[in-house]
Amino acid sequence: MQVTKITSFIINKKGIFFMLISSLCFASMSAMAKDLSEKFSSVQLVFFRSAVGLPFLFTSLWLKPAVQKGGKLYFIILRGILGAFTLYCLFYTLEHLSLSLTNTYGQAFPLFIxxxxxxxxxxEKLSRQQILYLLIGFCGIILIFRPETNGSLLHHSTGIIYAIGTA
Known part of the structure; x- marks a missing residue:
């Protein structure tokens, strides 16, 4: 009986289910990267993370080949480079700051969006209420952005760049 309810929920709420699975996978990746950062550099972690995704990418392209319609290849390549740089910023920040602080910076991306x-x-217009909430959000970032207590200015700045890149 209970299994039927869970299965029914998964079928009816696929979007929510996949969002939860995605969050779980990204949280697990961050935790593993934090643990592995003691043995490997940030560049090596970016390489390994990308290497894990390659079989999925090649399988997807093999099953359904990509067709370039419109758009500019330059922007696609730029998007890939910026994505790799953002991933590097994530792993660098995980290497030098705590997992909770890195995730806090990462969750600040809606402010930058x-x-x-x-x-x-x-x-796109911002109401006074939205501006107030943005200011409160940035005040929160300033409160956690204390390089003198835990980590250097470079480490915290890389966390902010990670949030901007995520946006």
């Missing part, structure tokens, strides 16, 4: 959308899309 709101700021970027305001500048990139001129029709």
């Amino acid at each position: 709101a700021i970027f959308s305001f500048f990139i899309f001129p029709t």
Whole structure:
């Protein structure tokens, strides 16, 4: 009886289910990267993380070959380079700061999305209430951005760059 309810929930709420699985996988990846950062450098961790994804990418391309329609190849390559750099920032921050602090920086990305959308899309307007919430969010980042107590300015700045790259 209980298994049927769980199966029914998974079928009816696939989006929620896959979001939870995704969060679990990314949290596990961060925890493993933090543990492995004692033995491997950030560059090596980026390589291993990318190497794990390659079989999935090649299998996907083999089953359904990509067709380039529109868009510019330059932007796709730039997106890949920026994604790799953001992944490096994540692993570098995990190597030098605590797991909780790194994840806190990573979870700040909605603040940067709101700021970027305001500048990139001129029709996007922020209400006074949204501006207030953004200011409160950035005050929270400033409170945890204390390089003198735990880590250097470079380590914390890399965490902020990771959040911006995630946005």
